[in-house]
Amino acid sequence: MKTISLSVITAVLILLTSCTPGKKKKEGLTPARPNILLLMSDNHSWDHLGIYGDKVVKTPNIDEIGRQGVRFNNAFCNSPSCTPARASMLTGQDIWSIEEGANLWGILPAKFEVYPDILEASGYQVGFDGKGWGPGSYEAGGRPRNPGGNKYDNFTAFLKSKKEGQPWHYWFNSLHPHRPYEVGSGRKAGIDLSEIEVLPYLPDTEDVRLDIADYYAAIQLFDREVGAIMEQLKNSGELDNTIVIICSDNGWQMPRGLANLYDFGTRVPLIVHWPEKLKKKGEIEDLVTLKDLAPTFLELAGVEIPGYMTGKSLVPALEGKEYTKRDFVVYGRERHAFVRQHGLGYPGRAIRTRDFLYIRNYEPERWPAGDPPLYGDVDPYMLNYLGPAKFYILKNKDNPSARKAFDLAFAKRPAEELYDIKNDPYQLHNLAGDRKYVALKDSLSSRMATRLKATGDPRETGGKIIWDNTEYFSEIDKTPKPSEEAIRIFDLDTMYNYLE
Numbered sequence: 001m002k003t004i005s006l007s008v009i010t011a012v013l014i015l016l017t018s019c020t021p022g023k024k025k026k027e028g029l030t031p032a033r034p035n036i037l038l039l040m041s042d043n044h045s046w047d048h049l050g051i052y053g054d055k056v057v058k059t060p061n062i063d064e065i066g067r068q069g070v071r072f073n074n075a076f077c078n079s080p081s082c083t084p085a086r087a088s089m090l091t092g093q094d095i096w097s098i099e100e101g102a103n104l105w106g107i108l109p110a111k112f113e114v115y116p117d118i119l120e121a122s123g124y125q126v127g128f129d130g131k132g133w134g135p136g137s138y139e140a141g142g143r144p145r146n147p148g149g150n151k152y153d154n155f156t157a158f159l160k161s162k163k164e165g166q167p168w169h170y171w172f173n174s175l176h177p178h179r180p181y182e183v184g185s186g187r188k189a190g191i192d193l194s195e196i197e198v199l200p201y202l203p204d205t206e207d208v209r210l211d212i213a214d215y216y217a218a219i220q221l222f223d224r225e226v227g228a229i230m231e232q233l234k235n236s237g238e239l240d241n242t243i244v245i246i247c248s249d250n251g252w253q254m255p256r257g258l259a260n261l262y263d264f265g266t267r268v269p270l271i272v273h274w275p276e277k278l279k280k281k282g283e284i285e286d287l288v289t290l291k292d293l294a295p296t297f298l299e300l301a302g303v304e305i306p307g308y309m310t311g312k313s314l315v316p317a318l319e320g321k322e323y324t325k326r327d328f329v330v331y332g333r334e335r336h337a338f339v340r341q342h343g344l345g346y347p348g349r350a351i352r353t354r355d356f357l358y359i360r361n362y363e364p365e366r367w368p369a370g371d372p373p374l375y376g377d378v379d380p381y382m383l384n385y386l387g388p389a390k391f392y393i394l395k396n397k398d399n400p401s402a403r404k405a406f407d408l409a410f411a412k413r414p415a416e417e418l419y420d421i422k423n424d425p426y427q428l429h430n431l432a433g434d435r436k437y438v439a440l441k442d443s444l445s446s447r448m449a450t451r452l453k454a455t456g457d458p459r460e461t462g463g464k465i466i467w468d469n470t471e472y473f474s475e476i477d478k479t480p481k482p483s484e485e486a487i488r489i490f491d492l493d494t495m496y497n498y499l500e
Helices: 006-019 060-068 082-091 115-121 155-161 206-236 290-300 315-319 388-395 400-410 435-454 484-490
Strands: 035-041 070-076 125-128 168-173 242-248 267-273 282-289 329-333 348-352 356-361 416-420
Touching (some): 035 290, 060 206, 060 242, 082 115, 082 290, 115 125, 115 168, 115 290, 155 168, 155 206, 206 242, 206 388, 282 290, 290 315, 329 435, 348 435, 356 435, 388 484
Antiparallel strands (some): 070 267, 242 267, 329 348, 356 416
16 A cells, blocks of 8 residues: 655645635635625615614614615715616616616617626526516517526525525615605604605695605615515524625605706615625715626625726725725716607716716707606606605696796706705706806816716717617507596696607
């Protein structure tokens, strides 16, 4: 029998030890490939959580998660519209770089990789429930499944199906606080209308307070969902190796919110929870966007980040390391709902610094909130159900109580808008025409244009513009039918046709 030398035995032991899962030492946040749990609300502005300072809405589960982790105070979606916001997050790219993916109810062409597919190819099990990417047609985009991954009924079903020891990514998509709300649900939930702060771009009336209360009640339902999922995660025994992200896809469904490039359409909550691993806790003021999540997840998983991703990994921020921080972010919108004749959108781009917001409206002759009288980019978009805030503003648009709100939300806008965030946080006073701000406006415009050209935006490069003509996969929206109540109140036709 041959004798094996001590040196050979030692070498084999070293090799086996280095290959044993969980034994490999690595600097930073990823000693092992973490699970990733993304909890997303739907149409939820950044400051409507207790942890973000709202004193009325009750969100104890999210607040506790935020206290144990990191809260980003300047997080933005890349488009104030569900489908493109989610597409940008999944691809790590700007909306103008993903062709038809920039529109609501469109497609996300299969040639654009999404991070769940990349994670899956690297060994992750990936799943989602609810909306995922959408609304739209993933089949028409040439995809075999929703870009969010494999669909499950819920997180419970996913946990039962997963393989032992396999890292996973799960994306929970809440229905809340997306409209329609149950009118009066806020009062039923015990929300005191008198305590609600009505933002100055809305009329301070009981109707508006009622609408906000119903929205708050829907947020509280999301908070309960988060609590239930976190309890399941704890019971699974995988909490310690799971990074949890809580965010929304875009802002709230109030006039001047969803589908607008103001903060109320673009600024979202973003909380990261991984208390055993995070080197940085508390608040982070850095400018970030949802497209940063794709490279963040890939880095955490130990996967190479594709060069085409324009998002930047948040891992250095979470580690508390020194890194080059952005001094601005750029985002945009194309067609939201099918609410103008011939399916025209309302294209715009914006650059946001910590102190200023500059917006360029490429088609200022169009109605920003959709063609009258429905103004369908403001919900309820077909006036087919009750929306107390929108109804009040439209009913009273010629009265002093609502005229300002009507103009801010529904009237046509100039080609350029400029807002001083520190002195005008509600973005009420457009400074673009003020001679004192010409140099600043031109500087922001130039910086934005440079960024758009560098990333191939045809709005600035002179390339082909496709977004007014791409398919819209919701036929009912093209011939909207208002409710009988709306027809009576606003003297509407029984049906409108946006194809003629």
